[in-house]
Amino acid sequence: MSEGIGARVLRKEDKRFLIGKGRYTDDIIEQNQAYAAFVRSPHAHAAVKSIDASAAEAMDGVIAVLNGAQLTGDGIGNIICGWGVTSKDGSPMNMGAWSALATDKVRYVGDAVAIVVADSLATARLAAEMVEVDYDVLPVVVNSVDGLSDGAPQLHENAPGNLVFDWELGNEGPTDAALAGAAFTTEMDIVNNRLSPNAMEPRAAIATFNEADDHYTLYTTSQNPHVARLVLSAFYNVAPEHKLRVIAPDVGGGFGSKIYIYPEEIACLWASMKTNRSVKWTSDRTEAFMTDAHGRDHVTHAKIGFDKDHKIVGLKVDTKANLGAYMSLFSSATPTYLYGTLLSGQYNIENIYCNVKAVYTNTVPVDAYRGAGRPEASYVMERMMETAAREMGVDPAELRRKNFVTEFPHQTPVIMAYDSGDFAANQDQAMEAADYAGFEARRAEAASRGKLRGIGFSNYIEACGIAPSAAVGSLGAGVGLWESAEVRVNPVGTIEVLTGSHSHGQGHETTFTQIVAERFGLPTENIQIVHGDTDKVQFGMGTYGSRSGAVGMSAIVKAMDKVEAKVKKIGAHVLEASEDDIIIEDGAVKVKGTDKQMLWHEVGLAAYTAHNIPEGMEPGLKETSFYDPSNFTFPAGCYICEVEVDPETGTTQIVQFVASDDFGTIINPMIVEGQVHGGIAQGIGQALLEGVVYDDSGQLLSASYMDYAMPRAHDLPNYSVHHQSTTCPGNPLGMKGCGEAGAIGSPPAVINAITDAIGNNDLSMPATPAKVWAAIQAAGAKQAAE
Amino acid sequence: MTVVSMTVNGKAARADVPDNTLLVEYIREHLRLTGTHVGCDTSQCGACVVHVNGKAVKSCAALAVASEGADVTTIEGLANGEMHPMQTAFKENHGLQCGFCTPGMVMTATDMVARYRESGKTLDEAAIRSELEGNICRCTGYHNIVKAIADGASKMASS
Ligand code: FES
Ligand code: FES
Numbered sequence: 001m002s003e004g005i006g007a008r009v010l011r012k013e014d015k016r017f018l019i020g021k022g023r024y025t026d027d028i029i030e031q032n033q034a035y036a037a038f039v040r041s042p043h044a045h046a047a048v049k050s051i052d053a054s055a056a057e058a059m060d061g062v063i064a065v066l067n068g069a070q071l072t073g074d075g076i077g078n079i080i081c082g083w084g085v086t087s088k089d090g091s092p093m094n095m096g097a098w099s100a101l102a103t104d105k106v107r108y109v110g111d112a113v114a115i116v117v118a119d120s121l122a123t124a125r126l127a128a129e130m131v132e133v134d135y136d137v138l139p140v141v142v143n144s145v146d147g148l149s150d151g152a153p154q155l156h157e158n159a160p161g162n163l164v165f166d167w168e169l170g171n172e173g174p175t176d177a178a179l180a181g182a183a184f185t186t187e188m189d190i191v192n193n194r195l196s197p198n199a200m201e202p203r204a205a206i207a208t209f210n211e212a213d214d215h216y217t218l219y220t221t222s223q224n225p226h227v228a229r230l231v232l233s234a235f236y237n238v239a240p241e242h243k244l245r246v247i248a249p250d251v252g253g254g255f256g257s258k259i260y261i262y263p264e265e266i267a268c269l270w271a272s273m274k275t276n277r278s279v280k281w282t283s284d285r286t287e288a289f290m291t292d293a294h295g296r297d298h299v300t301h302a303k304i305g306f307d308k309d310h311k312i313v314g315l316k317v318d319t320k321a322n323l324g325a326y327m328s329l330f331s332s333a334t335p336t337y338l339y340g341t342l343l344s345g346q347y348n349i350e351n352i353y354c355n356v357k358a359v360y361t362n363t364v365p366v367d368a369y370r371g372a373g374r375p376e377a378s379y380v381m382e383r384m385m386e387t388a389a390r391e392m393g394v395d396p397a398e399l400r401r402k403n404f405v406t407e408f409p410h411q412t413p414v415i416m417a418y419d420s421g422d423f424a425a426n427q428d429q430a431m432e433a434a435d436y437a438g439f440e441a442r443r444a445e446a447a448s449r450g451k452l453r454g455i456g457f458s459n460y461i462e463a464c465g466i467a468p469s470a471a472v473g474s475l476g477a478g479v480g481l482w483e484s485a486e487v488r489v490n491p492v493g494t495i496e497v498l499t500g501s502h503s504h505g506q507g508h509e510t511t512f513t514q515i516v517a518e519r520f521g522l523p524t525e526n527i528q529i530v531h532g533d534t535d536k537v538q539f540g541m542g543t544y545g546s547r548s549g550a551v552g553m554s555a556i557v558k559a560m561d562k563v564e565a566k567v568k569k570i571g572a573h574v575l576e577a578s579e580d581d582i583i584i585e586d587g588a589v590k591v592k593g594t595d596k597q598m599l600w601h602e603v604g605l606a607a608y609t610a611h612n613i614p615e616g617m618e619p620g621l622k623e624t625s626f627y628d629p630s631n632f633t634f635p636a637g638c639y640i641c642e643v644e645v646d647p648e649t650g651t652t653q654i655v656q657f658v659a660s661d662d663f664g665t666i667i668n669p670m671i672v673e674g675q676v677h678g679g680i681a682q683g684i685g686q687a688l689l690e691g692v693v694y695d696d697s698g699q700l701l702s703a704s705y706m707d708y709a710m711p712r713a714h715d716l717p718n719y720s721v722h723h724q725s726t727t728c729p730g731n732p733l734g735m736k737g738c739g740e741a742g743a744i745g746s747p748p749a750v751i752n753a754i755t756d757a758i759g760n761n762d763l764s765m766p767a768t769p770a771k772v773w774a775a776i777q778a779a780g781a782k783q784a785a786e
Numbered sequence: 787m788t789v790v791s792m793t794v795n796g797k798a799a800r801a802d803v804p805d806n807t808l809l810v811e812y813i814r815e816h817l818r819l820t821g822t823h824v825g826c827d828t829s830q831c832g833a834c835v836v837h838v839n840g841k842a843v844k845s846c847a848a849l850a851v852a853s854e855g856a857d858v859t860t861i862e863g864l865a866n867g868e869m870h871p872m873q874t875a876f877k878e879n880h881g882l883q884c885g886f887c888t889p890g891m892v893m894t895a896t897d898m899v900a901r902y903r904e905s906g907k908t909l910d911e912a913a914i915r916s917e918l919e920g921n922i923c924r925c926t927g928y929h930n931i932v933k934a935i936a937d938g939a940s941k942m943a944s945s
Contacts, residue, residue, distance in 0.1 A: 251884065
């Protein structure tokens with residue numbers, strides 16, 4: 001069927017976006033709406049001595065200026081991290097207090113001190129500048145290594161040495177022994193650069209308190225409105241859960257940054273209650289750079305060992321992860337259970353040991369950004385593999401192949417049990433598409449033009465779905481990570497699917513519709529996907545971790561199973577046949593081998609009129625499922641990047657980028673390819689262009705698109721995207737997830753290609769022309785010296 | 787305050803606005819045409835592109851008063867009823883994901899095609915990529931946007 005699973009169905013959601021009728025949070029205006037602006041710290045670290053808001057309060061149009069003392073005085077709770085991580089000595093992580101509005105101390109530039117509510121945005125912003133805060137400036141630390149050093153400025157009293165936790169995974173003794181006995185070892189210092197997610201829609205919130213029934217409504221740019229509601233009510237005491245409606249309407253990209261519940265949503269809700277006005281806040285881009293959770297920022301030392309046959313014998317990884325000034329919602333999980341657990345890569349490794357120290361610094365909180373921990377793991381593993389191959393003088397593709405996991409299920413020494421995959425098949429497909437065999441000829445041709453051509457591999461694996469609940473619970477997650485769905489068949493046979501997943505670019509309205517259309521043989525226009533509103537969908541865990549296919553769609557399948565069972569009972573009853581003989585196809589309920597049938601809408605009508613349904617059956621046709629999978633899913637693949645570097649300028653041009661991914665079942669290849677394109681672009685951005693920069697005083701130097709190099713169209717190539725899939729055994733559709741792969745797999749491929757081109761493995765991201773040029777000079781100097 | 791009048795999407799518009807009102811604020815807040823977006827504060831992302839007297843303009847970088855009497859087209863007015871060939875091309879080539887950059891992309895694209903046609907230059911892939919310097923998309927990696935613009939250009943030529 002042309003609109004079912006595997007079809008390139010054009011997107012249902014496109015029209016409204018294309019004609020300018022999308023409805024994003026900032027597009028909404030509430031009755032009686034006022035505007036908020038935040039008074040933010042200009043210092044990276046300071047004691048707040050006093051706040052004088054009198055000049056601001058005296059301004060025309062200013063409704064209120066509210067501060068942290070008032071906020072905590074009203075019982076609003078501190079912002080928490082929802083994933084507990086235990087240090088290797090058994091002690092719990094050291095979570096520093098984070099109030100939505102700072103009380104005694106500010107800890108990064110942009111830390112909110114007060115909220116100003118005014119009749120107009122211009123007045124609110126002007127008034128925010130009129131609030132006088134008296135600061136006592138304190139010494140500053142901005143990177144993780146300095147943060148751990150003796151005598152470093154201390155951010156939180158309960159985190160001595162700025163240590164959030166000192167976590168380990170794997171087995172240190174045997175790993176050390178294996179490395180000591182290895183025939184070859186490779187050691188590297190690897191930095192994973194700090195990034196700003198930069199969804200194009202800035203965060204925004206409109207909070208409305210209705211005193212008539214003590215009820216709150218929050219429109220917000222969220223990837224998971226139900227989790228927002230839960231946290232806002234249960235932990236921050238902003239409003240009771242049954243008196244709070246959270247709506248995430250059209251959301252303009254998330255990439256992780258819109259998972260978290262930020263100070264601004266809390267402050268707007270509270271301010272709405274205090275002022276009895278709707279309070280709207282929309283971030284500008286500078287504010288976004290200053291306050292949206294950043295990603296990555298790891299400093300790592302790693303050592304890998306091989307036996308004489310080039311089989312890996314051990315891997316030891318030591319990482320310092322910068323968590324910023326406070327612990328964001330999932331900040332502890334990203335550099336631990338989403339990182340250390342993937343360090344086995346696609347390879348058979350008996351001995352792995354990983355130590356991660358998480359560190360407070362005077363920077364924006366760091367949390368999950370597209371890939372979250374898994375890009376960092378892939379980057380370590382794949383740079384090590386490529387470098388080791390070069391040092392041992394073997395083909396990097398061969399070295400990988402020799403070490404691939406080939407039998408499934410495969411238990412790694414770092415928790416994960418891979419369920420399926422065919423890594424060699426992906427590598428074969430990528431090598432063929434990239435014409436790997438012809439590379440040396442292309443290198444020679446480029447050399448004749450004075451260009452340095454290089455090729456780099458990356459064989460990534462990730463763990464997606466971020467489920468099952470019991471497993472993530474045992475690792476410290478504060479919530480269950482299942483997903484819910486409700487399938488409502490209306491009396492006229494049209495279908496509404498309510499899902500706890502949230503679409504902010506992923507095209508759920510299309511793909512979710514496809515699986516329903518295929519199942520019941522209905523036209524897609526008869527199916528509507530409902531999401532993003534806690535008043536409509538009872539609960540859901542939201543969209544991140546490439547989980548909406550494997551977990552979200554599975555929930556829909558389970559709910560459809562129940563609908564189907566009921567439909568068959570009604571069909572058998574009305575058509576006077578045995579339930580076993582009832583089939584559903586082409587929008588009709590039929591008796592196998594006869595011409596007896598009911599049209600789909602007739603079944604719907606029968607269920608709701610209830611004039612003629614089986615005795616004892618409840619009327620109506622609506623089923624719910626809460627689906628909890630049995631394992632993580634493991635998308636994997638092989639990426640090959642080919643570059644040309646201009647030795648005169650250090651400029652890198654990507655001349656070819658090939659991806660071969662194993663995503664399991666693919667519902668809509670067009671959408672999946674789009675996800676891969678976007679992910680690769682972000683990965684190339686990380687590798688070549690992007691980097692958050694703080695100066696030593698904690699000022700954010702990269703706070704606009706003039707200073708933070710976002711990938712533009714002319715920076716990027718076309719992508720050659722392929723699939724070679726194995727079915728995931730862990731969920732009914734066999735899906736693995738595709739949202740993050742591109743961002744996980746691409747950075748090492750790019751850097752491996754450049755280092756191949758220039759003959760120097762010592763290169764860090766972003767590989768700007770200046771850095772590449774310097775690395776070329778260093779390689780030349782080394783060669784001359786030898 | 788100044789009364790600013792212009793023609794927006796073929797209709798007369800008029801609003802009394804503070805002198806420092808940006809064109810994008812006039813369009814979004816006063817005319818409630820929210821298809822034009824704001825993605826940055828340094829005139830770099832292109833989410834706010836509209837046509838003023840037939841030319842693509844970043845409406846975040848222009849004062850409303852400067853467009854007094856102008857003929858402005860926003861994404862809402864690009865087509866009458868049916869979709870513009872460029873809008874169709876974006877849909878058919880999956881040139882959008884979250885949709886936030888999309889109105890600006892489409893307005894930039896139609897302007898680009900018109901300019902190249904006028905000057906007789908070829909709008910090849912390299913030209914499209916370099917013309918998109920002022921439009922940022924975080925979702926698509928541009929691959930399908932570039933394809934969509936090329937397709938939209940041929941659709942516009944034959945329509
Ligand atoms: S909002 Fe106009 S260029 Fe970004
Ligand atoms: S489609 Fe999301 S920013 Fe372009």
